Amino acid sequence: MSGILVYCRAGFENDCAAELQDKTAALGVFGYCQTTSNSGYVVYRCQPEEADHLGRKLALKELVFARQFIVIIAELADIPATDRVSTIQIALLDEQLNEHFAMVKPAGDLRVETPDTNDAKELTTFCRKFTVPLRQGLRQSGWLTAKESDRRPTLHAFFLSGQQLVLGYSYSYNQSPWPMGILRLRSPSDAPSRSTLKLDEAFQVFIPAHEREQRVSSGMNAVDLGAAPGGWTYQLVRRGMMVQAIDNGPMAQSLMDSGQVKHIREDGFKYRPKKKNVTWLVCDMVEKPMRVTELMIQWFIDGDCKEAIFNLKLPMKKRYAMVSECLQLIQTELAEKGMGRYEVQAKQLYHDREEVTVHVRSA
Ligand SMILES: C[S@@+](CC[C@H](N)C(=O)[O-])C[C@H]1O[C@@H](n2cnc3c(N)ncnc32)[C@H](O)[C@@H]1O
Known part of the structure; x- marks a missing residue:
């Protein structure tokens, strides 16, 4: 057969x-x-x-x-x-x-x-x-x-x-x-949560090795929505970025001690950076997938980031239908607003559970 x-x-x-x-x-x-x-x-x-x-x-x-x-x-x-x-x-x-x-x-x-x-x-x-x-x-x-x-x-x-x-x-x-x-990764002993592996894997899966140094590099500004306790922020800090960590929950002291993290206790759906100098937006807020998708689209339309990695949590039965709807919305909304070329990739990573990870980049 x-x-x-x-x-x-x-x-x-x-x-x-x-x-x-x-x-x-x-x-x-x-x-x-x-x-x-x-x-x-x-x-x-x-x-x-x-x-x-x-x-x-x-x-x-x-x-x-x-x-x-x-x-x-x-x-x-x-x-x-x-x-x-x-x-x-x-x-x-x-x-x-x-x-x-x-x-x-x-x-x-x-x-x-x-x-x-x-x-x-x-x-x-x-x-x-x-x-x-x-x-x-x-x-x-x-x-x-x-x-x-x-x-x-x-x-x-x-x-x-x-x-x-x-x-x-x-x-x-x-x-x-x-x-x-399967990309097997070892959890760093000083990371605040095991979720850290999701973002580490995402960078390796979505960004080709020969472009990684240029696109994920030291000195860039990043925003982490739903950051606490800091597993994803840890990956951004490790790569030398300056991070605005948005969450009402507490961030790991070790990350705050790095001097690279500003913890802002605000609603991730309302927060926006004051300057247009953010390269990376990452988001791991536990919310309805469509609500997260609409938020990400808005950041791109407003020119508030250049690349984004976010998780869509999928507690529902028809997970593929939901993911398709979200990905379709990103494509149509960005095209309708005349936003030029965009790259959209999505994968259920090895370290993802009931969720998938999406990468969007203005090309
Ligand atoms: C899955 S956890 C994030 C884990 C984090 N990525 C890590 O690796 O440590 C989700 C976080 O989103 C935060 N959160 C949920 N809704 C939020 C909102 N509207 N604004 C800001 N943070 C929110 C929660 O407080 C929680 O800390």
Whole structure:
């Protein structure tokens, strides 16, 4: 059975599926989704040539609920624990399969992965140990280049259990660089909250590495709406920015001691900077997504910031529909006001829970 397999946060399979249905249709592909609650992935079924088309054209960067996706080559069940490598090698001898995936052979690299669920965590050690023998086996069968190459597609061995495997590939120009699509970050011991990782991840996901130094840099002015206790402010301070932290709640003393933070006890929906010298606006206020979106739009219309990163909290059922509505509003409002070109990106980050993170930049 052909199609693509999409990695997502466990519990968000329906949102991921709704988004896939929407965005594949926009590319003229009309398949269907198979979901299992809390599995951490969605399978989208379509014709083999359509699956490869999605692998190339369905931009991972534009998918909100997908961390990574692979074009399915083969689905194997009942793999014997004693001889997994040769079972996979034998499956890959299939003539039709070799003909159909000729353009992928040999792939440039291999990732052995699992869904991001508690059950699958038990497979982590196995995956690490299995990578070396599987890589050797795939090289012998001509499915992998002798040396790693980032110009060729990547093979993914996605283990659903010790006996069940989905083998697929992703194109190097349309994939997450991180195993399982997860950017793992260590929480700094002196950060006031674990939320700090959300903004750290957002900067790394949304701003290309070669532009980061210029766009997220020392000496810039930033505003943090809903800042307390200061996890996001911590990331701005760490990057050398001067921060106006807006919240009625208390900020961590360590941040105040840095001399880079001005704590303003005001309503984040009313506060505006006195000067037009703010580069970064960040916002983590727990509020209705549409209300936060409208506030962000207004900051851009008024020229009060150049780039913004904000979270949309999604306690409702139809999370994809809500996110789409908010993103659509940003596009239409900024276009209607003749605000020129804007870049809008949104992602459910690894460190996000019932929320997604949005980045807007006047380009
Ligand atoms: C999720 S917490 C922010 C955590 C923060 N980003 C961190 O990393 O430590 C939400 C904060 O928004 C603040 N908040 C909610 N509504 C607000 C409003 N209207 N104006 C200012 N702050 C608000 C709350 O007081 C709370 O401290």
